[in-house]
Amino acid sequence: MDINNFTKPFTKKSFKDRMKDTGFLIKNSFTIMGKDEDIKTPLIKMIIFTTIIRVLFFLSLIPIFTAQTHENVGLLVFSILTMIFLVLVIIPFRFFFDIRQKANQSWIVYNTLCGKDISYQDSVDHTKSEKGKLRIIGVVDLLITYGKAGRNENNFLMNLLFGFLEEVWDLLSHFMLPSIVIEQKKLKEIVPDLKSLKENVPATLTGVFGLDFAGNVITGIVVGVFVILFLVSIGIGWLIALVSDVGVIHLFGDANFTISWIPGFIIIMIGTIASGIMKKIVESIKAIYFTIFYTSIKQPENIADDMKEELTHYLLLKETK
Numbered sequence: 001m002d003i004n005n006f007t008k009p010f011t012k013k014s015f016k017d018r019m020k021d022t023g024f025l026i027k028n029s030f031t032i033m034g035k036d037e038d039i040k041t042p043l044i045k046m047i048i049f050t051t052i053i054r055v056l057f058f059l060s061l062i063p064i065f066t067a068q069t070h071e072n073v074g075l076l077v078f079s080i081l082t083m084i085f086l087v088l089v090i091i092p093f094r095f096f097f098d099i100r101q102k103a104n105q106s107w108i109v110y111n112t113l114c115g116k117d118i119s120y121q122d123s124v125d126h127t128k129s130e131k132g133k134l135r136i137i138g139v140v141d142l143l144i145t146y147g148k149a150g151r152n153e154n155n156f157l158m159n160l161l162f163g164f165l166e167e168v169w170d171l172l173s174h175f176m177l178p179s180i181v182i183e184q185k186k187l188k189e190i191v192p193d194l195k196s197l198k199e200n201v202p203a204t205l206t207g208v209f210g211l212d213f214a215g216n217v218i219t220g221i222v223v224g225v226f227v228i229l230f231l232v233s234i235g236i237g238w239l240i241a242l243v244s245d246v247g248v249i250h251l252f253g254d255a256n257f258t259i260s261w262i263p264g265f266i267i268i269m270i271g272t273i274a275s276g277i278m279k280k281i282v283e284s285i286k287a288i289y290f291t292i293f294y295t296s297i298k299q300p301e302n303i304a305d306d307m308k309e310e311l312t313h314y315l316l317l318k319e320t321k
Contacts, residue, residue: 029285038118047276047277053094057086063079065247095142096138098280099141099177100131102283103180110182110295113292113295113302137177144165174290232267240263247260247261247265293315
């Protein structure tokens with residue numbers, strides 16, 4: 001593969017071009033997944049887990065919304081305990097689960113590039129020996145995410161710092177995965193490799209060397225669609241309040257302005273689940289992309305000859321002729 005094509009100056013793309021590139025990455029990433037069905041398995045597991053977490057969270061909110069009508073103290077206590085369990089146990093565990101799944105996916109992708117067909121269980125057995133390193137990545141990922149969530153919105157310097165750390169860590173963690181999985185490198189040995197990454201990253205990509213634009217574009221689309229749907233749900237809730245008392249609440253303390261919270265609740269839940277699914281798809285695309293990128297730079301001789309041209313076009317975001 002001709003990695004010299006990767007050394008062009010960065011250019012800032014328009015939203016339309018980023019939309020086009022995002023579509024290209026999604027389409028061609030799924031094409032790569034199609035070369036081995038096992039590549040999809042880690043993504044499916046991440047989607048299922050994140051969906052379960054979100055559904056449990058919203059179900060735990062229902063007793064709170066209905067507390068005034070049912071006044072079931074036991075149900076309220078169960079709801080609060082469920083949320084605490086999610087925040088302190090399940091959600092932190094998800095960071096380690098996702099890192100392991102992306103590592104599994106990286107190993108399957110690498111073997112696919114080399115013309116080998118391995119199973120998902122083969123990837124689990126392979127990454128098992130690297131669990132310690134993967135846990136460290138999970139811990140840092142968790143700390144940055146929780147630190148960002150708990151920061152003071154009015155502190156400009158802290159916001160700037162966490163924004164920088166998040167972007168740099170996003171790049172670093174996705175580059176670490178193939179280094180750990182493919183070459184079993186120690187974490188301290190990976191840092192020098194970042195120089196190769198910086199020198200060879202495709203100029204067609206935006207953001208901090210990477211694919212963050214994909215997440216931003218998709219998030220923007222999802223948020224825009226569900227803001228519209230939420231406004232529609234308010235109208236539906238108002239119509240329900242005219243004919244029924246189910247889920248009715250008074251807005252702004254005005255007894256004359258009542259709506260049912262149920263349609264809005266359902267739309268927010270669906271939107272949150274959809275956003276979580278799209279986020280996992282983006283993370284999976286990054287794991288695939290950086291595995292291909294890493295292999296192209298570090299072990300180009302191992303890539304099957306019939307895939308080299310296709311992968312070069314994929315890395316440069318160019319359609320094959």
